[in-house]
Amino acid sequence: MSAEPVLATIWFALVGVLFTGYVILDGFDLGVGVLHLAAAKSDGDRRIFLNAIGPVWDGNEVWLVTGGGALFAAFPAVYATVFSGFYLAFMALLCALIFRAVAIEFRSKHPSARWRRFWDGSFAGGSLFSALLIGIAMGNVAWGVPVGADGEFSGSFLGLLHPYSLLMGVTTVALFAMHGAIYLVLKTEGGLQRRIRTWVNPLIIAFILCYAILTLATLLYVPHVTEAFRREPWFFALVIPVVLAIANIPREVNRGEEFRAFLSSCAAMAGLMAIFGIGMYPNLLYSNPAPEHSLTALNAASSPHTLRIMLTIAAIGVPIVITYSASIYFIFRGKVRLGRMSY
Amino acid sequence: MDVLLLSRLQFAFTIAFHYLYPPLSIGLGVLLVIIEGFWLITRKPLYHQMARFWTKVFALTFAIGVATGIVMEFEFGTNWATYSRYVGDVFGSALAAEGIFAFFLESGFLAVLLFGWDKVGPKLHFFATCMVAFGAHFSAIWIVVANSWMQTPAGFHIVGQGLSARAEITDFWAMVFNPSSMDRLSHTLMGAWQAGAWLVVSVGAFYLLKRRHREFALASIKLGLIVALVSSVASLATGHRSAQGVAVNQPAKLAAFEGLWKTGPQAPLHLFGWVDASHEVTHGPEIPGLLSWLAHGDASAPVQGLRDTPPADRPPVNFSFQLFHLMVAVGTLLIVLAGWAFYLCKRGRLEHARRTLWLLTFAVLGPQIANQAGWWAAEVGRQPWIVYGLLRTSHALSKVVTAHQVAASMIMFLAVYSLLFAVFVFLLNDKIQHGPDDADLVDPYEKIGQSLAGVKGGAA
Numbered sequence: 001m002s003a004e005p006v007l008a009t010i011w012f013a014l015v016g017v018l019f020t021g022y023v024i025l026d027g028f029d030l031g032v033g034v035l036h037l038a039a040a041k042s043d044g045d046r047r048i049f050l051n052a053i054g055p056v057w058d059g060n061e062v063w064l065v066t067g068g069g070a071l072f073a074a075f076p077a078v079y080a081t082v083f084s085g086f087y088l089a090f091m092a093l094l095c096a097l098i099f100r101a102v103a104i105e106f107r108s109k110h111p112s113a114r115w116r117r118f119w120d121g122s123f124a125g126g127s128l129f130s131a132l133l134i135g136i137a138m139g140n141v142a143w144g145v146p147v148g149a150d151g152e153f154s155g156s157f158l159g160l161l162h163p164y165s166l167l168m169g170v171t172t173v174a175l176f177a178m179h180g181a182i183y184l185v186l187k188t189e190g191g192l193q194r195r196i197r198t199w200v201n202p203l204i205i206a207f208i209l210c211y212a213i214l215t216l217a218t219l220l221y222v223p224h225v226t227e228a229f230r231r232e233p234w235f236f237a238l239v240i241p242v243v244l245a246i247a248n249i250p251r252e253v254n255r256g257e258e259f260r261a262f263l264s265s266c267a268a269m270a271g272l273m274a275i276f277g278i279g280m281y282p283n284l285l286y287s288n289p290a291p292e293h294s295l296t297a298l299n300a301a302s303s304p305h306t307l308r309i310m311l312t313i314a315a316i317g318v319p320i321v322i323t324y325s326a327s328i329y330f331i332f333r334g335k336v337r338l339g340r341m342s343y
Numbered sequence: 344m345d346v347l348l349l350s351r352l353q354f355a356f357t358i359a360f361h362y363l364y365p366p367l368s369i370g371l372g373v374l375l376v377i378i379e380g381f382w383l384i385t386r387k388p389l390y391h392q393m394a395r396f397w398t399k400v401f402a403l404t405f406a407i408g409v410a411t412g413i414v415m416e417f418e419f420g421t422n423w424a425t426y427s428r429y430v431g432d433v434f435g436s437a438l439a440a441e442g443i444f445a446f447f448l449e450s451g452f453l454a455v456l457l458f459g460w461d462k463v464g465p466k467l468h469f470f471a472t473c474m475v476a477f478g479a480h481f482s483a484i485w486i487v488v489a490n491s492w493m494q495t496p497a498g499f500h501i502v503g504q505g506l507s508a509r510a511e512i513t514d515f516w517a518m519v520f521n522p523s524s525m526d527r528l529s530h531t532l533m534g535a536w537q538a539g540a541w542l543v544v545s546v547g548a549f550y551l552l553k554r555r556h557r558e559f560a561l562a563s564i565k566l567g568l569i570v571a572l573v574s575s576v577a578s579l580a581t582g583h584r585s586a587q588g589v590a591v592n593q594p595a596k597l598a599a600f601e602g603l604w605k606t607g608p609q610a611p612l613h614l615f616g617w618v619d620a621s622h623e624v625t626h627g628p629e630i631p632g633l634l635s636w637l638a639h640g641d642a643s644a645p646v647q648g649l650r651d652t653p654p655a656d657r658p659p660v661n662f663s664f665q666l667f668h669l670m671v672a673v674g675t676l677l678i679v680l681a682g683w684a685f686y687l688c689k690r691g692r693l694e695h696a697r698r699t700l701w702l703l704t705f706a707v708l709g710p711q712i713a714n715q716a717g718w719w720a721a722e723v724g725r726q727p728w729i730v731y732g733l734l735r736t737s738h739a740l741s742k743v744v745t746a747h748q749v750a751a752s753m754i755m756f757l758a759v760y761s762l763l764f765a766v767f768v769f770l771l772n773d774k775i776q777h778g779p780d781d782a783d784l785v786d787p788y789e790k791i792g793q794s795l796a797g798v799k800g801g802a803a
Contacts, residue, residue, distance in 0.1 A: 055454035058409060062450050066442030068416050073439040076431020076509075083420025083427075084741035090421055091752040098410045098759060102766070105406035109770050150506075152424075153743050302432040303502075303511040310436050317443035321451075328451050331462050340782070341458055 005298055007307040011074040012281060012297035014314060018070055020273040022063035023134075024179075024266050029053040029060055031180020033100055033127020034173060037120060039181070039199055045192055046120060048336050050104055050343045052187035055332045057104060059325060061097070073310055077151055077300040078284045085145065085153025086137060089160060093133045100126030108343040128173065135172025139165030142218070142225055142280070144288025151295060164217055171210035175269070178203040182249065182265050186258040189335045200253050200261075208246065224286060225279035235278055242271035347737055349749040350422040353756065355722075357414050359715060360760050364408035366714055369483060369532065370539015371401045372476030374570060375456075379472050383465060389558055392783040395460075396559070397543065399774055402457055407767055409450070411760070422749065426729055426739035432511045433499050433518055434489050441485030448478030480532065487531050491524035493730050494721070495592045501733070510733070526588050527721070530581035534717065536574035537677065537710035543567035544684075545707035546775055548700040551693075559779045561694070564703070568688055572681040578674055582717075583637070589724075590638035593731060594647035595656065596724035599663040601634055602627075603648045610634040610646035615668055618661035623650065625664070658726040666720035673713040680706055 032053050040046045072079040083090060099122040107119035143164050146155040181199045188196060218225055229235050245268035252261035280286070284300060287293040301307065375397055382390035416438065419427050427435075455463060455471035463471070498517030499510045512518055544567035550560035589597045597603075602618040602625030603610055612634040616627020632642035639646070649657055684703055687693040693700070729736040 055458045058453060059447065059450040061409070061413070062442065062446045065413060065416055065446055066439065068420075069435065069439040069442040072416075072419065072427065072431055073435025076428050076435055079420045079431065079435075080424035080427040080741075083417060084422070084424035084743050087421050087741070087744050087748050088751070090417055091748075091755060094414050094417055095755055095759060097413060098763070101410040102406055102763060105402065106766055106770065109773065150742075157748075302435070306432045306436055306512050309512065309515050310439055313436070313440050313443060317440070317447075321443060321447045324451050325447065328454050331455060331459060339461065341460060 004301075004304050007304050007311070008074075008297040008301040009282070010311065011070075011301065011307055012284070013277070015067060015070050015074060016273065016277040018063060018067035020270055022060070022067055023176075023273060024269045025060035025063055026057070027131075027176045027269060028179045028183040028262075029057040030100075030127045030131045031176035031178065032184060033123050033180070034131060034177045035180055035184070035196075035199065036124040036127070039184075039196055040192075043116065044338075046116075047108070047338055047343060048188060048192060049184065050107065050123070051336045051338060052184060054104070054343050056329065058101075059328070061101070070310070070314075074302055074307060075284055075295070075297070075300045076302060078295045081147065081151055081153050081295060082141075082285055085155070086140070086160065088157045089133060089137065093130060093137075096126040096129040096133065098126075099123075100130065104343065131173045131176045132169040135169035136160065136165045138172065138276070139168030141285060142168065142276070143222060144224070144286035144291075144294075146289065147285065147287035147293040147295065149293055151293070151300075164221065167210070167214050167217060171207065171214050174203065174207040174210050175272075178207045178249075179265050179269065182253070182258070182262050185253060186262050187336050197253060201250055204246065204249060224283070224291070228278050228281065235275075238271060238275055238278070242268050242275070245271060346740055346744060346746045346749055349746055349753060350740055350744075351736070353749060353753045354418055354422060355719075356753070356760075357411065357418065357756055359719070360764070361408065361411040361415055362715065362718060363711060364404045364411065365479070365483065366535035366538035366710070367404040367542060368401065368408050368539075369476075369479045369535035370537065370570075370574075371397060371404065371542065372472075372479045372539070373536055374539055374543055374566065375401060375472050376469075376476045377566060377570070379469050383469055388784040389562055391785070392559060392779045392781075393562060395783040396774075396779040398456060400542070400771065402453075403767065403770055403774070405449075405453065407763060410763075414756075421752075422741055422744065423729075423739050424741035424743075426734065429509045429734050429739070430493075430730060432509065433492060433496075436512065436515075437485050437489040437492070437519075441482055441489075445478050445482035445485060448481065449475055450478075452478065483532060483535065484528060487528045488519055488521075488524045491527050492518055492521050494527070494725055495521050495523040495588075496730055496733060497521035510730070522592050523585070523588050526581060526585040530578065530585045530717075533574045533578040533581055534710060534714045536570055537578060538714060540567045540570035540574060541677070541707050541710050544571055545704050548703035549775065550778070552697065552700050552704065556778050557694075564684075564693065565688060568681060568685045571677070572685050575674065575678045575681050578713075579678060582671075582674065587638055590646065593725070595649065595652040596658060596663070597638065598647060598649040598652070599658045599660045599724055600667040600720065602660060602664045603634065603646060604650050606645060606648040606651050608632075608635060608643045608645045610638070610648075612637065613664075613668075615672075616664070618664050620660045656727060658724050663720055663724045666716045666723060670713045670716040670720060673709050673716070677706065677709045677713070680709075 032049055036046065036049055040049045068079070103119040103123035103126065107116055107123065110116075140160050143162070145153060145160070148154040178200070181196055181203050184196045185193060185200065245264045248264040249261050249268075252258070252264060282296040282298055283294045284297060285295040287295075375394060378390055378397065379394045381387070382394055419434075452471040452474035455468060456475050459468055459471060496510070498512060498514035498519075498521065500513050501508055502511050503509055543563050547560040547563035547567060550556045551564070586597065586600075589600070601610075602613055602616060604623045604625065609632040611629035611631045613625060613627045613629045616625055616629075618625045635644045635646050636642040638644070649660065680702060684693060684699055687696050687699060725731055727735050727737065729739045
């Protein structure tokens, strides 16, 4: 291979890594939001939920911003087609993200019950809706969307809401809720922790059910995603650690090893994203029908010069980001304690 | 209404709203570094109280800045897909660099700044404050570089033709240091420092008027005024350099700013006025030769007029003219006000100068008006181009997005942002009415300090 396909493939992987970082990290704080109304009943419990993600949710969301920026820079054609094609869906996602972001900040700033109820609703609704829309978007990327010969989206908004994408949306909500519940077990103690523990197993089961149906649907109706696994059966080896990681979660929760349970959940999500990425490669936006119009890592990439510049930027920036992000998670480790500066 | 007009209105509205907040974060960030630095050196409880109070205000502005900032990144793709394809190779890399270098830095260390007072030592906390301020500046750097590339493109070549034409980077550093980026960056940052500084001054002046929190108010005003004075004078200098650059790189824009029609030496400067574009005349008092002198350092130097630009390539002249003059007028008033208040402050008379205190209270609006007017002037003055001389705004739209869709999202943004703004004003007022917390007049590290004494210096 010449330099160009190699670089494009590296960037396909790097954009994948950024979005994986996003779903793992923002996944748990969106999941906390999904559970906010259902699992936390009193004002005190809800404050603990918010403060469990308080110091980190903002940094987690930056993974989305940076992932979007990297997509813009490395694959401008994909960024342009997806963002303009999914116009109303992305506007709804923005609305949901804005509401949940400011709800976290605003809720604690006024003591009245009505004020807090409103922002509780915004936080929970915004989180649920964000998770659902992210899942629906991924469902469409996997299923494929109509792309014209000019590389533009040629479908409609309602066309994006088909059973497969909705199933992916629901699966994503279940996955994030499960991930969030495990994170909350890690950050809480006492009676609240006992109550959240009872949520973990049902959420794992809900996720596994959704995922099983989704996988079946993928095998039956989305052959291009399973193509890579037919061609290179050893990719199947990836499925084993994912299954083991998910199976390990209830075991660690029951043993009281919450941190290991959380790591297992993170590992499972990374594995799921890797499987998704392998299934998609080299397509970034699969065209359905008319696969010949698909936007791929090879036909939609920026110039090799730009990809090389960005590789330098990433090589300098990403290790620094990971180092201080890890330090910040370390500083805020342990159970949530409400203080004067808390939300 | 058509898609073009709606998309432009939506982008203008969302960026204008967003741009209320990052300048406040950047300016307050600088003041927080100074305040916390003073506290580390002097250990005066007052500085600790100030740091805690202004941190709360900072958190509020930062949250809205982040929430409305994501919108901007999405809108390039949703509303301006053709533009995104055209510039992605160049513009996208600056945006990605912004994410990796700046946003992570800000948001990560913000956690320590807000919630870390009792989790880390004072030096590490100060380090976090510096990193947040540094990150805020860094994010301004990359986005202003990207925007400046749209004003004065450099370090690229065009590949493909017609609809598939797009810009590709040939020289990264030439793109970063394009002819206008450093002038515009320094000018933008000085505007941002003013926004933060005048907020601090304004709240302090309000407390003095209400005879509350005297010590806190005086210290805030003094510090705020020094930063306001330095940055408002620096705004004049950087603005002058920036305008000289515009004269060379975007002559039609400068001509619109000044309502200059005829090319020639001894070009006049209008103090204020009204441009009648259909008759190609500008009414108002003018000083002959001043524009030539300001633009080129020589009153007899020729300045290019609008008639040298084909009508189809001219920006909206009167609108650009008014925005530019509004910015200059407000900026000038702020310098005078900062100088006068600083003089009174030095003399110890500011506390009793109630009329000046009222002026200072409302001066918080000054930098916001000037920042908005300046940014609008820069963007409107670039029209009809989205990338100057290369791509027209009317050609940059998303082809698949309909007017109904943009109208729907526009209504959503109007509703959501109105609510956000109302809540912001309500909470800011709440914080100001509540005032600095007397519980913060203690050293939070007294106890921790003793337990950390063994590992002193290790914290930073």
